[in-house]
Amino acid sequence: xxxxxxxxxxxxxxxxxxxxxxxxxxxxxxxxxxxxxxxxxxxxxxxxxxxxxxxxxxxxxxxxxxxxxxxxxxxxxxxxxxxxxxxxxxxxxxxxxxxxxxxxxxxxxxxxxxxxxxxxxxxxxxxxxxxxxxxxxx
Numbered sequence: 001x002x003x004x005x006x007x008x009x010x011x012x013x014x015x016x017x018x019x020x021x022x023x024x025x026x027x028x029x030x031x032x033x034x035x036x037x038x039x040x041x042x043x044x045x046x047x048x049x050x051x052x053x054x055x056x057x058x059x060x061x062x063x064x065x066x067x068x069x070x071x072x073x074x075x076x077x078x079x080x081x082x083x084x085x086x087x088x089x090x091x092x093x094x095x096x097x098x099x100x101x102x103x104x105x106x107x108x109x110x111x112x113x114x115x116x117x118x119x120x121x122x123x124x125x126x127x128x129x130x131x132x133x134x135x136x137x138x
Contacts, residue, residue, distance in 0.1 A: 002057070002085060004092060007047035012036050014056040015047070023075035024113045029137055048092050050076070050085045058085040062093035069097040069105040074116070086119055108133070 007015060012033045019031055039046055039061070050058030057080040061073040071093060076085045097105055107125050109116045117127070 001052075002080075002083070002088070003051050004088065005049055005051070006045050007040050007049050007059075008044075009037055009040055011047075011049060011056070012040070015049070015059055018056050018059060018077060019073065019075055022077050023073060024110050024116060045096060047073075048089050050080075050089055052080065058089055060086075060089035060093055062096060064097060064100050064102055067102075069093075069100075069102045071105060071107040074107075074119075087123065090123055 015036060016031055016033060036047075043063070046062055048060050048062065049056055056077075058076040059073055060071060060075075063070045063072070071090070074086055074089065076089075094105060105125075107120050109120055109127075
């Protein structure tokens with residue numbers, strides 16, 4: 001049975017380990033435990049976890065800046081894909097956004113991530129060809 005809860009600091013190592021084997025990481029800076037702890041401390045509801053017993057099998061990071069919502073780091077253990085975990089994580093995040101008064105949600109998906117693109121498209125998200133994400137490493 002899959003359960004869901006928000007991440008706490010003791011979850012950081014397990015989250016980073018899951019991301020290292022289950023998330024699409026090309027073209028982005030390496031994840032860092034200190035950064036993840038800052039996210040958890042700043043917004044304790046931002047990182048939703050899916051657990052099979054005590055084993056972490058999925059994550060979704062959802063941020064809200066008071067105006068728009070952003071979804072990052074959707075990752076499901078390859079052995080647990082196809083069981084509705086990603087959909088449940090997304091549903092939890094969208095319910096949170098609605099409760100916060102948000103009107104729009106944005107998902108960050110690498111162009112080459114066909115599996116991810118199919119998931120997001122099946123849940124009503126569409127790429128915006130007229131927009132480009134600009135980034136600068138700090």
